[in-house]
Amino acid sequence: MPKGNSKDKSYKPILPGTNAWPVVQLSKNRKQFIAKVIEEALNKIKDATPGRQSLREELESTLYQEKLRIKQNPWRVDPQDDYRFWEQVKNDLVELATEHEARKQEEEILHRIVSRYANEIAGNFKKTRYQFTREMVKFGFARLLNATRVKRFGAFFRNEYTLKDKIQVTGKAKQLRKLAKRGTVVMVPTHFSNLDSILIGWIIHVLGMPAFIYGAGLNLFNIKIFAYFMNSLGAYKVDRRKKNSIYLETLKMYSNLAIQEGAHSLFFPGGTRSRSGEIENSLKLGLLGTAMEAQRSIYMKHPNGEGKKIFIVPVTINYNFVLEAPSLIHEHLERQGAEKYYVESDEYSTSYNMIKFLIKFFTKGSDISVSIGCGMDLLGNYVDDEGNSIDQHGRFINTRDYFTSNGEITADKQREEEYTRRLSQIIVKEYHKINRVFASHLVAFIAFNLWRKQYNKLDLYDFLRLPEEEMVINYDVFRSHFKKVRKQIFKLKKENKVNVAAHLKGNIDDVIKLGIDNVGMYHSKRPLLTDKAGNIITKDLNTLYYYHNRMNGYDLKKHI
Template sequence: MTDDYIKHKYDPILHQKDEWPVVKLSKYRKEFIKLVAEASKERILNFTGHNVDLLREELETTLYREKMRIKQNPWVVDPDDDNEFWSGVKSSLVQLTSESNLSTEAKREGYHKILYNITTRYAEEIASSFKHSHYKATRRMVTFGFSRLLNAARVKGFKSLFSNQYTLQDKIQIIGETDQLRDLSSKGTIVMVPTHFSNLDSILIGWTISTLGMPPYIYGAGLNLFNIQIFSYFMNALGAYKVDRRKKNLPYIETLKTYSSKAIQFGCHSLFFPGGTRSRSGKIESKLKLGLLSTAIEAQRANYQKGMNDISGKIFIVPVTINYHFVLEAPSLIQEHLSLTGQERYYKESDEFSTSYKISKFLVKFFTKGSDISVSIGNAMDILGNYVDENGSSLDRHGRVIDTRDYFVSNNKISVDNQREEEYTSMLGKRIVEEFHKINRVFSSHLVAFTAFEILKNKNKKLDLFSLLRLPEEDLVISYELFSSECERVRQRIFELRDEGKVHVAPHLKTDIDSIIKHGLQNVGMYHARRPLIQNTSGEIITEDMSLLYFYHNRLDGYDLEKLF
């Protein structure tokens, strides 16, 4: 993968919408929900060992948690009949437990029916509602709206609103293994796993998939996004299935995993953020949520069990990193991270972006500034983390072709081995984290934030992080000469890492150091009221918000660059 991006207009891989797997799934939606609900029920029964008492306890725990959710943490997007449904579950449970003359078998059937009703409700809630007409309209709306904003910013005057001089690919740069991704998506099934820093990621990835000429993916989007009207429209139109992180009970978790696994087996290209949620610290994710990731491995094994041993039954994992100069929600994200890690040592202040108006205002601001976004597509891997070649064949570390089917064979047949599949999932998670760092693209904003924070940390070696964040303004000043020399030192090391294949750099990092610093200062945290880094009238480098500086510094965590200081 090169550091530079190539502007390219990609032809659609599948020209007819009826050929899109997500369209086929939408036509089969009712039957698919029933399939997921029944399979989820069986998974849960296997967990409880078909023991009636254990199943009853699981159902009672689920009921309690759901009633508490409704009471303590209701959302606008929640169904109107939420309370009514769970009251019905309570009545059914009370009736079964109070009737002493019922046989064990009758109770078992009753509990199974309640469980099926719950998994059906969850499957219906999770399932996407993809409509081709809405997808087409949304794609045009996003492209038209963003392009008009971009041209209005770069070409002054009223006519600029209708100019096509600049395209979104001037602003949003797609780099990396795009041809491999397109090629493999017509041969097998893709599971795309991006980094996650902003609520804008979902829309951005959806636009990227469309721009590359690929059919739409299904993907899990946090149910909280559907509380915001503008996001709700986009998520529904783009085929998102809903993930409610308030629900921690076994029936919900198993229904969600079953939905993902069955959709991948159906041939739907899928996308989920393996970090589980937005990075609160600003760091590239190092610990992944393995639940949904395990569904790719489960789907691969299921395909082998069905006899799909050719390339059409193969599942490819494609890591993606999204690179921003600034993150809209950075103030609230870093506050949450510091509150969780520092507890009473950190004092939280509110700064949240949570309405359609604020999101729309941000989009206008973003596209009328000069800041860029980069989407880096990594090398495709199999479900064990091995690279694959242009034919989709798996390669070991020596470049030899291997057959992943062999990893699922026991006694000459494909068999379920939960412990072994857990190990495969852990291996895959580690490989994804490695690839995230390799395909990460360093921006000037990352460089200046990292260098400034490390200089201040080095000046105050005896202070822990939370004491450092509370330093007075007079101690947060860096001379330009020191800052410039240290930025150059860090830049040189970054280029060494680039040459070793451990990271990528944006083209603007190849200019002179003064231009890089100027560009970085202009872009880092450009939208925030309190800037993480600025140059004062005396030419010195100062920060208006040490916590924000820490957030943007963290993007270069994991490369041992702090050892330079």
């Protein structure tokens, strides 16, 4: 991992014009591409349900789940004819004819469902809107930065500060650019905030790369301002309420075929924002598996070796604070503790609230960093700048061999599922290696563990109910533990097991102050602050727990 960051660098576009972008080519042939998704998904589903009763059961299960979704969890973004469509499916299933004709009719119903899903999922990238939106995001964020960093009249209209002053890009940016010219990149970032998609989109632009397609939660399309941005920036829609296999197969086929077409892709393999605040330690294998299937399919279609290689690039997004932290940790605790805990609803579900969200985010002088990891192949081997795979012994290897049986490229579902599991585990390790430790992460981790050890006989939920007034840590005690843990962090960095922000190396008292000032700085109830005597206190243990979790996975508790 290179030292410093690339925030002051300017990157030229890797392709001469937007017409050469894979996502532009995909959008030009949108109807044909959707038709191909429908056809391929239908074939796969029919192959998986060869018996008449098998397909009928799949359709009935899908109908049941969709009716339940409409009743229990409707969204504004849902189509107006949602209820009517599924009522018609229900009626058609009831009225199926004789057994001889039933399979054909069932397949016709399946076709309608898959077609509906494919058209819902499909992105609607438009080159002109992309360019306009890109400039609008850049302009709007820059105005906010200038208005808040420069406290004087007229600062809103100045250009003194840009996003490059706010967002630091570290890691393998140059390699990422080279790989994007040699093959197809699948970027897999950590996911903490609703801002992640826009920030990553901006980073892709800054690095001079073509627009990526990416899966965005359908719930975000409830928010009109986000819907416009995401439609313009290459998003396709992912509805995480839909768990039925017909929808999931259609979604995976969309991703698979887009990657085969050479469209650089981005998805959050954790599946959704981290509710606990910790780096993802268990990834969803569905969309990740589509990259595996796409690579095998490319090899099968190009036996002469001309097919593009797919590269996996892990990315960690590092914030001092996450605006949604209180609601996210409430949801996590409710899931983990069932009846022991109460969950509150997401507070950023409207355009008005999202605009407030953006303004409040940029009114704080807290930096963000985006850490780009080393490129890997689908087996988790590192690749060099030319895209050549290198095994753990430093030898060049041909990834085609991993998909070969008896001298031929073959489809083997069990084998590819095992490869995908292995890849997911390697990505998690990479997240921890390229993660940048901020002072805010460290002060939260140390304070929470000092209090937790003080009340170690209580379970977590009883501990979190303790009155905050009882929580006080003598500053000298806190400082001593901070010094010890920071030393261990630097040791882990030397071992290439983590990265650190430059500010963590400063004078210890300055670093502690910076961390306390930044952690949860927006929240009305601060997770960490100092009292008049200079001791460490908290106003919100739950949110402190969220920020503490960021440092899980490094075996640091034993040093406190």
